[in-house]
Amino acid sequence: GAVVSQHPSWVICKSGTSVKIECRSLDFQATTMFWYRQFPKQSLMLMATSNEGSKATYEQGVEKDKFLINHASLTLSTLTVTSAHPEDSSFYICSAPTSGGQSSYNEQFFGPGTRLTVL
Amino acid sequence: DAKTTQPPSMDCAEGRAANLPCNHSTISGNEYVYWYRQIHSQGPQYIIHGLKNNETNEMASLIITEDRKSSTLILPHATLRDTAVYYCIVRRSEYGNKLVFGAGTILRVKS
Numbered sequence: 001g002a003v004v005s006q007h008p009s010w011v012i013c014k015s016g017t018s019v020k021i022e023c024r025s026l027d028f029q030a031t032t033m034f035w036y037r038q039f040p041k042q043s044l045m046l047m048a049t050s051n052e053g054s055k056a057t058y059e060q061g062v063e064k065d066k067f068l069i070n071h072a073s074l075t076l077s078t079l080t081v082t083s084a085h086p087e088d089s090s091f092y093i094c095s096a097p098t099s100g101g102q103s104s105y106n107e108q109f110f111g112p113g114t115r116l117t118v119l
Numbered sequence: 120d121a122k123t124t125q126p127p128s129m130d131c132a133e134g135r136a137a138n139l140p141c142n143h144s145t146i147s148g149n150e151y152v153y154w155y156r157q158i159h160s161q162g163p164q165y166i167i168h169g170l171k172n173n174e175t176n177e178m179a180s181l182i183i184t185e186d187r188k189s190s191t192l193i194l195p196h197a198t199l200r201d202t203a204v205y206y207c208i209v210r211r212s213e214y215g216n217k218l219v220f221g222a223g224t225i226l227r228v229k230s
Contacts, residue, residue: 004162032215043206044163044220093162097215108218110162 002028002098006111013084014119020080021114023050023094029074030096034108035067038091050077050094084118091115123207128225131201137194139224141207144188151212152183154192156203157223163206166192197228 003026013019023033031052036044048069049057056069068080077096081088095110124142131137143152153168167174167181169190174181180193194201206223210216 006162034217036220043204043222044157046217046219049215049217091160095162095218107165107168109165113160113162115160 002109004094004096004109004111006094006114008114009112010115012117012119015085016083018080018082019084019116020078021092023077023079023096023111025075025096028098031074033071033077033094033096035069035079036093036095038093044093081116084116086118089116089118123209123221125207125221125224127222128227130227130229131197133199133228133230134196137197137201137226137228139192139205139226140189141192142189143207143209146187146209149211150209152181152190153208153210153218154179154181155206155208155218157206158203199228199230202226202228
């Protein structure tokens with residue numbers, strides 16, 4: 001299947017600093033990617049939809065100025081957590097859908113996740 | 120997208136079939152049933168999806184009732200590595216449609 005990578009796999013930062021997380025589709029192009037956040041023992045929460053060449057679409061309650069998303073190319077989306085605080089500590093996961101040319105074949109492939117710890 | 124209901128947890132003996140139910144009584148005609156699983160501290164993994172016919176692949180089988188209001192994911196011979204959270208998601212299939220995750224079912228496979 002298709003492969004989605006994330007970098008870094010984990011990061012520890014001080015409160016007030018910004019952290020950038022990369023999401024890459026390695027063997028396919030993705031005009032759309034998704035960013036999720038997952039707290040311990042909870043399900044994935046969709047944060048935003050990243051669109052290549054246009055602004056991201058944020059879910060209700062997600063601060064767009066705090067979680068900056070840039071979809072620079074057809075294989076790369078980045079999430080920057082600005083002025084991070086301990087409550088931003090979480091597991092961040094990206095995903096990208098493939099398109100097999102038929103509307104029913106629309107799997108989404110997920111990255112391995114990035115563990116962010118803000119001290 | 121239609122809401123789904125899954126049991127919070129299930130146990131299964133290693134080597135036996137694991138049958139995970141999902142209710143989606145408000146599913147629309149153009150919505151598919153997707154199953155994903157998440158092993159601890161990893162990204163979710165696609166398992167299978169279907170519209171109205173039963174589906175089978177190398178990982179699992181998906182049985183959808185005739186009225187499409189419920190479905191069952193079947194892992195034919197569960198192993199310890201199948202211990203994970205299993206998510207049933209209903210949505211339209213167009214490219215770019217987002218996946219909204221519910222609480223899922225924690226499946227524990229025991230030896």
